Amino acid sequence: MCAGCFIHLLADARLKEEQATCPNCRCEISKSLCCRNLAVEKAVSELPSECGFCLCQFPRSLLERHQKEECQDRVTQCKYKRIGCPWHGPFHELTVHEAACAHPTKTGNELMEILDEMDQSHRKEMQLYNSIFSLLSFEKIGYTEVQFRPYRTDDFITRLYYETPRFTVLNQTWVLKARVNDSERNPNLSCKRTLSFQLLLKSKVTAPLECSFLLLKGPYDDVKISPVIYHFVFTNESNETDYVPLPIVDSVECNKLLAAKNINLRLFLFQIQK
Numbered sequence: 001m002c003a004g005c006f007i008h009l010l011a012d013a014r015l016k017e018e019q020a021t022c023p024n025c026r027c028e029i030s031k032s033l034c035c036r037n038l039a040v041e042k043a044v045s046e047l048p049s050e051c052g053f054c055l056c057q058f059p060r061s062l063l064e065r066h067q068k069e070e071c072q073d074r075v076t077q078c079k080y081k082r083i084g085c086p087w088h089g090p091f092h093e094l095t096v097h098e099a100a101c102a103h104p105t106k107t108g109n110e111l112m113e114i115l116d117e118m119d120q121s122h123r124k125e126m127q128l129y130n131s132i133f134s135l136l137s138f139e140k141i142g143y144t145e146v147q148f149r150p151y152r153t154d155d156f157i158t159r160l161y162y163e164t165p166r167f168t169v170l171n172q173t174w175v176l177k178a179r180v181n182d183s184e185r186n187p188n189l190s191c192k193r194t195l196s197f198q199l200l201l202k203s204k205v206t207a208p209l210e211c212s213f214l215l216l217k218g219p220y221d222d223v224k225i226s227p228v229i230y231h232f233v234f235t236n237e238s239n240e241t242d243y244v245p246l247p248i249v250d251s252v253e254c255n256k257l258l259a260a261k262n263i264n265l266r267l268f269l270f271q272i273q274k
């Protein structure tokens with residue numbers, strides 16, 4: 001592979017199909033079939049990428065450690081978070097904050113209130129996990145890896161959206177679609193990124209199909225998703241859900257997803273039987 005191919009491959013990695021032509025040597029590059037994919041991956045890992053906090057450039061392979069452990073600007077939380085301090089800020093301000101933090105001097109009564117609130121959000125989390133566990137004992141469960149691929153709308157100002165190829169789960173054909181910042185006009189002008197998605201039933205059903213569904217991280221990608229269970233009754237007349245938030249933990253994580261070419265996740269479908 002010539003250097004031109006390589007650069008072209010990287011530059012185009014987001015929107016083009018699997019086949020691309022190198023503008024330098026005109027050779028066809030196939031990303032998935034290229035026998036030098038491993039070399040490409042290694043080279044990619046050495047390419048500079050930007051730290052989301054301090055905006056300095058680092059080799060991709062060192063970036064994660066830098067962002068997690070070394071960057072002086074990385075967002076950190078106060079050690080008194082456990083007793084309710086909501087402070088978070090750049091690491092280099094942490095020591096000053098903790099020395100002045102008001103939380104350790106609060107009275108027992110004040111702390112009791114804070115602990116009650118924390119108990120409540122803990123209870124909500126437990127409810128979520130309990131409902132996932134009860135869904136897991138349903139008779140009809142299906143799951144599959146889904147790949148959201150980027151496309152552009154035909155509008156004058158094109159918009160980025162994602163769609164998966166059709167897939168079969170629970171003997172039905174489905175498609176997932178996703179959009180960025182709910183397709184607002186200029187998502188590039190907003191620094192907060194969110195993704196929402198909808199599930200579409202493509203096959204005909206003889207009776208309403210009531211389902212719970214859940215998107216989670218797939219086996220090969222490292223996406224931080226906080227699980228949310230959604231419900232919908234699919235019929236031939238009403239065969240697509242509304243757009244619902246894809247619960248990615250934060251905007252940084254969302255940008256990471258958008259920077260990758262495809263978004264790989266795993267979809268779980270639970271059929272509710274009457």
Ligand SMILES: [Zn+2]
Binds near residue numbers: 087
């Ligand atoms: Zn604090």
